[in-house]
Amino acid sequence: MKTTKESAYFLAILLGLFLTAVAISYYRYMVLHEFQYFVTESDIPDRFEMSSYTSAL
Amino acid sequence: MTGELEALIEACEWFPSYYLILSENVYTPLLYYSYLGSLIPTLLIAGYVLINGAKELANRLLFLMSLCFGIWVFGAMVTWATEFPSYTMFFWTLINLAEAFVYFLAFYFFYVFVFKKDLTLRQKIIFSLPLLPTLALASTPYMLLGYNLSDCDRNAFEGILSVWDFSMEFLFAALIAGFAGYAWKNASSWEQKKQTTLLATGIIAFLLSFSLGNILEIFTENWYIGQYGLFGAPIFVAFLAYLIVRFKAFNLKLIGAQALVTALWLLVLTLLFVRHIENVRVVTSITLIFVLILGIILVRSVRKEVQQRELIQKQEQELEVVNKQQETLLHFISHEIKGYLTKGESAFSEIADGDYGAIPAGVKTLASGALAEMRKGVRTVMEILDASNLKKGTVSYKMQTFDLKAAVVDVVNHLKPAAEAKHIDIKTTIDTQGRFIMNGDEEKIRQHVLRNLIDNAIKYTPEGSISVELGSSNSPSTSLGVNKIRFVVKDSGVGITPEDMAKLFTEGGHGKDSIKVNSHSTGYGLFIAKEIVDAHGGKIWAESKGQGKGSRFIVELPAL
Structure with a gap:
């Protein structure tokens, strides 16, 4: 089954979204170093309770 | 980063990493570096499949899926090796993104491969919707809450999105299983059912083994389990090898399949004999058995194909x-x-x-x-x-120089009575400025080419007219190539259908209805004419606009 134009565009859009997400993560973590450090066990928030989370900003 | 954090990181005494993946930080080096053993053949095989059919949708999907798997493996290696928290955070995000895409592409690939058709646009949008939260929230605390410095294990801590990702992965695995069941139920042959079952089992085993390590890792907080993700990798390579045989992407010989399976088996077997990896023994043993079973299926499948090919050759x-x-x-x-x-x-x-x-x-x-x-x-x-x-090839040609024009006139005169008996007029047009001297077997050209074509025109024209034309490249009024003579017989007869045209000059190549018009036709006339024209270095072909629209036979022969 040959790739139709529709599928090619669809895959290209998905690839674009993937690369965008990667680029944003790269910028945030590798360039800005914008993330939280958990120094002790008690610092680690409950992943199911986001209100317990304190932003790195 | 504050001085306090820097001091904490320094206190962990991590080793430096080189080229992102080379580091003494990894816990079980052989297990860790054997990731490469799966990554490289995976990418090579997927690349080969793509090169062998770049426009095929299934090949492209397989390649993209392998590429995402490659990104996952590479990202996982970096997270195990690196001493930089920022690298851990970025590559951890990258592997989560790649993992989601592996699942989606595996599902898409499975659908296209099994059903031999593409998803509709609506289906594509619906099935890709689960990817959106992962894509949109990739660099937020929903994906990774932060970096855990409390135990010096160089880990990121995953957010609520990990639960979504695992649910999505199970969803795609379930979709594959569901579609596999549907395809199995509707398969027309046992062979098709077997193929669907094997493909679905291989792909689901790979996807689940891939996730299982991560799920156990999250819920047990035992980070060593993450490295067990390796056990999905050889399955994937073996699964790819099986697909190649089914795909017929290239001519994989039996020995090639056996070598591939043996290499895989040895790769996993070596892990059993390495000290200090006791924890991995159970998982490795399961992998070993799985690869062995898959290998036997693969080799048996290839052997069957080879035996069938040999039987066909013998027959x-x-x-x-x-x-x-x-x-x-x-x-x-x-x-x-x-x-x-x-x-x-x-x-x-x-x-x-x-x-x-x-x-x-x-x-x-x-x-x-x-x-x-x-x-x-x-x-x-x-x-x-x-x-x-x-x-x-036992025909000999008496080659001599002769005038084709005289031969044409002679043959036309000889056949005129037969045409007149059917009230058909034969019109002969010979280029008066042309020169028609050629070297060849005059008798065979006369008998099997000229006579045959004109005789056919008479037989296959119930009423109407026939025109015989002779042109030469020596004439100034022609568009023919250098040193060529063109003999054309045109009739207004029964014509030739496109199906008949394909077998016109073949041995015994009767037209579908020709026997009704000419009951004495042997079907060898035009075959002989072509053989003789070819032997003289010329060419012969026919043109017709279809049934009932007449036909035109053209012969080009080299002139002296």
């Missing part, structure tokens, strides 16, 4: 022998019949000519009719014998 050889025997028999029978017919022809000719004295008018008419039938019979048998000799 082909036997068929060739039988064919030759039949040809020899046909040649013998034709030769014998020709002898009897020639004797009969001679006898009737003598009776009709009055060699045995005066005969009554009724007997003379009878003898003349029988003579004409005998001559037809001789021509038919001669045609079959000539075709047989041409095929065997």
Whole structure:
């Protein structure tokens, strides 16, 4: 089954979204170093309770 | 980063990493570096499949899926090796993104491969929707809450999105299983059912083993389990190898499949003999058994194909022998019949000519009719014998210089009475400025090419007209190439359908309805004409606008 134009565009859009997400993560973590450090066990928030989370900003 | 954090990181005494993945930080080096053993063949095989059919959707999807798997493996290696928290955070995000795409692409690939059709646009949008939260929230605390410095294990801490990702992965695995069940139920043959089952089992086993390590890792908080993700990798390579055989992406010999499986088996086997990896033994043993089973299936599948191919080759050889025997028999029978017919022809000719004295008018008419039938019979048998000799390559050509124009005029004059009997007019157009001297076997050209084509035109034209044209490249009024003579016979007869056109010059290549028009047709006439024209370095072809629209036969021969 040959790739139709529709599928090619669809895959290209998905690839674009993937690369965008990667680029944003790269910028945030590798360039800005914008993330939280958990120094002790008690610092680690409950992943199911986001209100317990304190932003790195 | 504050001085306090820097001091904490320093206190962990991590080793430096080189080229992102080389580091003493990894816990079980052999297990860690054997990731490469899966990554490289995976990418090579997927690349090869893509090169062998770059436009095929399934090949592209397989390649993209392998690429995402490659990104996942590489990202996982970096997270294990690196001493930089920012690298851990970025590559951890990257592997989560890649993992989601592996699942989606595996599902998409499975669908296209099994159903041999693409998803509709609506289906594509619906099935890709689960990817959106992962894509949109990739660099937020929903994906990774932060970096855990509390135990010096160099880990990121995953957010609520990990639960979504695992749910999505199970969803795609369930979709594959569901579609596999549907395809199995609707499969028309046992072979198709087997193929679907194997493909679905391979792909689901790979996807689940891939996730299982991560799920256990999250819920047990035992980060060593993450490295067990390796156990999905050889399955994936073996699974890819199986697909290649099914795909027929390239001609994989039996020995190639065996070597591939053996290499995989050894790769996993070595892990059992390495000290300090006790924890991995159970998982490795399972992998080993799985690879062995898959390997046996793969080798048996390839062996079956090779055996079938060998059987076909053997049958082909036997068929060739039988064919030759039949040809020899046909040649013998034709030769014998020709002898009897020639004797009969001679006898009737003598009776009709009055060699045995005066005969009554009724007997003379009878003898003349029988003579004409005998001559037809001789021509038919001669045609079959000539075709047989041409095929065997036992025909010799008496090459000499002759004037094709004279031959054409002669043949047309000879056949005119037959055309007139059907009230068909033969119009001859010969380029007066052309030169038609050529080197060839005049008798064969006359008999099998000129006569055959004009005779056919008469036979296949119930009413209307026939035109015979002769042109030469020597003439200033022609568009022919250098040193060429073109002989054209055009009629307004029954025409040729596109299906008949394809087998027109083949041995015994009767037209579908030609036998209705010409019951004496052997189907060898045009085959012989082509063989003879080819032997003279010329070419012959036909043109027709279809049934009932007449036809045009063109012969080009080299001029002197």
